[in-house]
Amino acid sequence: MDYWRRWGRLGKQAQLWKKYKVQDGKLVREVVFCPRCGEGYIMADHGDRYYCGHCHYTQFKTEKK
Ligand SMILES: [Zn+2]
Numbered sequence: 314m315d316y317w318r319r320w321g322r323l324g325k326q327a328q329l330w331k332k333y334k335v336q337d338g339k340l341v342r343e344v345v346f347c348p349r350c351g352e353g354y355i356m357a358d359h360g361d362r363y364y365c366g367h368c369h370y371t372q373f374k375t376e377k378k
Pocket of ligand 1: 368
């Protein structure tokens with residue numbers, strides 16, 4: 314769980330904890346990190362796609378049903 318410490322440095326993004334949920338006793342990450350910028354750069358959820366405000370990368374959600 315190394316990224317917990319990494320998140321600790323991102324105090325201003327503390328509100329992002331709301332995007333975590335507990336599932337079967339474990340914290341599940343619901344946010345998506347930018348594949349270009351790497352972990353720590355969280356992509357904004359725009360309904361049908363994710364958008365990175367850092368490099369403007371857009372990733373469309375793919376339905377998996
Ligand atoms: Zn990015």
